Amino acid sequence: MTLTARHKLFMLILLLLPAIWSCAQIGKRVSPEKGTETPPAPAEETSQPSVDESVRAPIPAADLAQKQMDAGRYQKALDLYDMAHRSTPQDRQLLQNYTASVEKIRSVALQAMDQQDCVSAGLNYHLLLKNYSNFQRLGGTLSFDAADLDENLANCKKCIAKQGFEAYRNGDLDEAIALWEALLEIDPGNAEIKDALRIARMQQKNLQE
Numbered sequence: 001m002t003l004t005a006r007h008k009l010f011m012l013i014l015l016l017l018p019a020i021w022s023c024a025q026i027g028k029r030v031s032p033e034k035g036t037e038t039p040p041a042p043a044e045e046t047s048q049p050s051v052d053e054s055v056r057a058p059i060p061a062a063d064l065a066q067k068q069m070d071a072g073r074y075q076k077a078l079d080l081y082d083m084a085h086r087s088t089p090q091d092r093q094l095l096q097n098y099t100a101s102v103e104k105i106r107s108v109a110l111q112a113m114d115q116q117d118c119v120s121a122g123l124n125y126h127l128l129l130k131n132y133s134n135f136q137r138l139g140g141t142l143s144f145d146a147a148d149l150d151e152n153l154a155n156c157k158k159c160i161a162k163q164g165f166e167a168y169r170n171g172d173l174d175e176a177i178a179l180w181e182a183l184l185e186i187d188p189g190n191a192e193i194k195d196a197l198r199i200a201r202m203q204q205k206n207l208q209e
Contacts, residue, residue, distance in 0.1 A: 060084070061080045061081075061083055061084035061087075062080070062081065062084045062091075062094050062097060064080050065077045065078075065080035065081045065084065065097075065098075065101070066097065066101075068080060069101050069104065074105050074124070074127055075127060075131075077101055078101070078102070078105075078127075078131050078134070081094075081097070081098040081101060082098075082131075082134045084098075085098055085137060086137075089137070095138065095139075095141075098138065099138050099141050099142065102128070102135060102138070102142060103142065103143060105124055105127065105128055106124070106125075106128060106143075106144060108120075108124055109121045109124035109125050109128070109152070110152075112124065113152070113155070113156065113159075116159070118156050118159035118160045118163060119156075119160055119179065119182045119183075121152070121156045121159075122153060122156030122157060122159075122160060122182070122183070122186050123182070123185070123186060125149055125152050125153040125156055125186075126153055126185075126186040128149050129146065129149040129150065129153060132146050132149065153186065156186070157183060157186065157187050157190075160179055160180075160182060160183040161179075161180075161183060161190075161192075161193060163179050164176045164179035164180045164183065164193070164196070165196070167179060168196070168200060173200050173203060173204045173207070174204070176196075176200050177197060177200050177201060177204065180193050180196060180197040180200070181197065184197070
C-alpha cells in the first residue's frame, strides 16, 4: 500500500472513531440483556381486618340486668336476672347481684312511702309481689316476705285513694284522676275507685265543653 493510500485510510479511521464510540455508549446504556430497569412496585398495605359486629361476644344477661336496674326499668332487670339465674344457679356472684337488686327495689319503695309518694311506692311493692314466686330460688336470703309486701301495698292503696279524694274535694280534677288511674294499675278490681274516676272524668269533660 502506498503512503498516500495509508494516509487516506488513517484519516478515515479518525473520522469514524467518534461515531463508533457514540454507538458503543448507547448500546451500553440500553442493553438488550439488561433492559430498562423499572422501579419495584410498592408493597401493598396490609390492613387489619375489621371486627364483624355479628361475631362479637354477647353481653351477659347479668350485665344487661344491671343496666336495666341503673335505668330504673325494674321489671326488665328482674326478668333478665331470673333468666340468668335459671341458666347458672351455681353462680354465687350472680345470686348476690340478683338479691341486691331485689332489695334495692324494696328500699326505693320504702323511701318513696316515707316521702308520701304513695304511687311510686305502690307500683314498686306491686312489682315485687308480682315477681315474688321467682324470689323463692334466692334461698331465703331476702329481708322481707310476701306478707310484708302485702301489708305495705295495702297501705299504699289507702294512701293513693285518700290523696285522690283530697284532690277531688279541693277541685283539682286532673290530680284526682291521675291518682285514681295509678291506683287502678295496682288494684284493678277496686269498684269504689272506678266509680269515683268515672264521675271525675264526666265533670272534667263538662268543664272543658
